[in-house]
Amino acid sequence: MDRHAPHDFTAKWAQQDLGEVVVSAKEVHDRVCELGNQISKDYAANPPLLVGVLKGAINFMSDLMRAIELPVEVDFMAVSSYGAATKTSGVVRIVKDLDVDLVNRDVLIVEDVVDSGLTLNYLRQYLGARSPASLEVCALLVKEGEQRVEQSLKYVGFVIPSHFVVGYGLDVNERYRNLDAIYTYVGEA
Ligand code: IMP
Numbered sequence: 001m002d003r004h005a006p007h008d009f010t011a012k013w014a015q016q017d018l019g020e021v022v023v024s025a026k027e028v029h030d031r032v033c034e035l036g037n038q039i040s041k042d043y044a045a046n047p048p049l050l051v052g053v054l055k056g057a058i059n060f061m062s063d064l065m066r067a068i069e070l071p072v073e074v075d076f077m078a079v080s081s082y083g084a085a086t087k088t089s090g091v092v093r094i095v096k097d098l099d100v101d102l103v104n105r106d107v108l109i110v111e112d113v114v115d116s117g118l119t120l121n122y123l124r125q126y127l128g129a130r131s132p133a134s135l136e137v138c139a140l141l142v143k144e145g146e147q148r149v150e151q152s153l154k155y156v157g158f159v160i161p162s163h164f165v166v167g168y169g170l171d172v173n174e175r176y177r178n179l180d181a182i183y184t185y186v187g188e189a
Pocket residue numbers: 056087088090111112113114115116117118119120163164165166170171172
C-alpha cells in the first residue's frame with residue numbers, strides 16, 4: 001500500500017461496522033486542496049493562526065495546513081462535551097486550552113464536523129473574548145438541518161446528511177480515526 005496516496009479500500013478490521021462511503025478519500029483530498037487555496041488567497045496579507053479542535057480535527061488539520069501556502073501558525077484545543085457519547089449537550093468543558101495569545105490575531109477554527117453547532121458556538125464565544133482581530137471557522141463537514149444555533153461558517157468542506165459518520169479523524173470510542181474516507185457508522189451505538 002502506498003501510504004502517501006489517500007486510499008479508499010475499506011480496512012478489513014473496520015468493514016463490519018461501516019456503511020456507505022459518505023465522502024471518499026479522493027473527494028476529501030481534492031476539497032482540502034481547494035480550501036487551502038482559498039484560505040491562502042483570503043489571508044495572504046495576514047496569515048492566520050489555525051486552531052484545531054482535538055481530536056476529531058487532527059487529520060483535517062494535518063492536510064489543510066499543508067495545503068495553505070502561507071506561514072500559518074498552529075495550535076490545538078481539546079474540549080469535551082458533557083452528556084451521551086453521540087449527542088452533544090452544548091455544555092463544553094475545556095480539557096486543553098491554547099498555548100498562544102489571540103490578541104490581534106486572525107484566528108481560524110478548524111473543526112471536523114458541525115452537528116448541533118453547540119460546541120462551536122461555545123468555542124466562538126470563549127475565543128472571541130480574547131480580542132482576536134478576526135475569528136472564523138473552517139469546518140470539514142456540516143450536517144444538514146441539524147444546527148440549533150445560527151452558524152456563519154466561512155469555509156465548509158461538505159454538507160452531509162444527518163447520519164453519524166466515522167473516519168478521517170471522526171471516531172466512535174476512539175476508533176476509526178485512521179481511515180482516509182468518511183463512512184456512515186452502522187455498528188453498535
Ligand atoms: P455539535 O456540538 O453537536 O455540533 O457536535 C460537536 C462534536 O460532536 C463534533 O465536534 C464531533 O466531535 C462530535 N460529532 C458530531 N457528529 C459526529 C459524527 O457524526 N461522528 C463523530 N463525531 C461527531
